[in-house]
Amino acid sequence: xxxxxxxxxxxxxxxxxxxxxxxxxxxxxxxxxxxxxxxxxxxxxxxxxxxxxxxxxxxxxxxxxxxxxxxxxxxxxxxxxxxxxxxxxxxxxxxxxxxxxxxxxxxxxxxxxxxxxxxxxxxxxxxxxxxxxxxxxxxxxxxxxxxxxxxxxxxxxxxxxxxxxxxxxxxxxxxxxxxxxxxxxxxxxxxxxxxxxxxxxxxxxxxx
Numbered sequence: 001x002x003x004x005x006x007x008x009x010x011x012x013x014x015x016x017x018x019x020x021x022x023x024x025x026x027x028x029x030x031x032x033x034x035x036x037x038x039x040x041x042x043x044x045x046x047x048x049x050x051x052x053x054x055x056x057x058x059x060x061x062x063x064x065x066x067x068x069x070x071x072x073x074x075x076x077x078x079x080x081x082x083x084x085x086x087x088x089x090x091x092x093x094x095x096x097x098x099x100x101x102x103x104x105x106x107x108x109x110x111x112x113x114x115x116x117x118x119x120x121x122x123x124x125x126x127x128x129x130x131x132x133x134x135x136x137x138x139x140x141x142x143x144x145x146x147x148x149x150x151x152x153x154x155x156x157x158x159x160x161x162x163x164x165x166x167x168x169x170x171x172x173x174x175x176x177x178x179x180x181x182x183x184x185x186x187x188x189x190x191x192x193x194x195x196x197x198x199x200x201x202x203x204x205x206x207x208x
Contacts, residue, residue, distance in 0.1 A: 002026055003024045004021050004022070004023045004047065005023060006021075007019055009041070014040075016036055016037070016038060018037075019037055019042065019045065020033070021033040035134060037134060038135075039135070046135040046137070053126065054126035054137060054139035055091060055092060055126075056092060057092060057101045057102045057105065057139045058087050058089045058138050058139070058141070059088045059089060059140075059143075061142070062144055062145070062198070064164070067196075067197075068166060068167070069164045070190055071110060071112065071164060072085050072088075072162075072163040073086055073088050073110070073162055074160060075158070075160035076159040080178065083178070084178040084179065085173050085178065085179045086179075088106050088109045088110060089138070090102075090105030090108070090109070098126075099116045101141075102114055102141035102143070106145060107153065108155075109153075109154065109158070110149055110150070111148060111149050111150025111153065111162075112148075114141075114143055115144045115145075115146070116141050116143040117142045117201060120201070123201055124142065126138060126139045142201060149162045149164070170191055171191060173187070174187055
């Protein structure tokens with residue numbers, strides 16, 4: 001089994017840090033591995049805590065009287081020097097429950113009011129994002145959005161537009177635009193479940 005011999009912190013940033021792992025592979029060879037983490041210190045990394053508390057929350061919300069539109073953001077990302085479609089999302093503050101994060105973040109990013117659904121924890125628990133690069137994991141909050149779009153609460157470093165996409169627009173986005181992979185999978189689901197995109201959340205798994 002591979003083994004981590006030591007960890008060195010390389011940066012000191014509020015939101016994201018780089019760490020270098022001194023590791024050995026399964027045959028004993030040396031491995032220098034780099035990890036991006038939301039952790040401020042080595043003791044807070046998932047390697048150290050072994051927990052799966054959500055660093056952030058992704059918000060999958062339906063909008064409109066018929067709940068036939070999905071709330072998306074088209075956001076500029078420095079990693080691409082371009083815009084990409086995503087679900088609204090945000091980091092969980094210390095001591096904050098992630099559903100409250102979802103309510104706060106949707107209001108800040110879009111001006112909309114978010115009503116979370118109560119679902120089986122299996123669907124909303126924190127899962128890892130890009131595990132080859134980062135130990136970040138995010139929960140998912142499902143629910144309904146209402147109100148009027150308002151971007152007055154955006155931070156200066158947030159460059160985005162809010163898109164209330166119906167199925168025709170979702171299909172166009174998936175065909176023609178850049179889309180974050182977690183968002184893309186859910187949008188494919190949204191296209192197929194025309195009666196109720198959240199029906200899968202209400203189904204009871206007899207294996208539980």
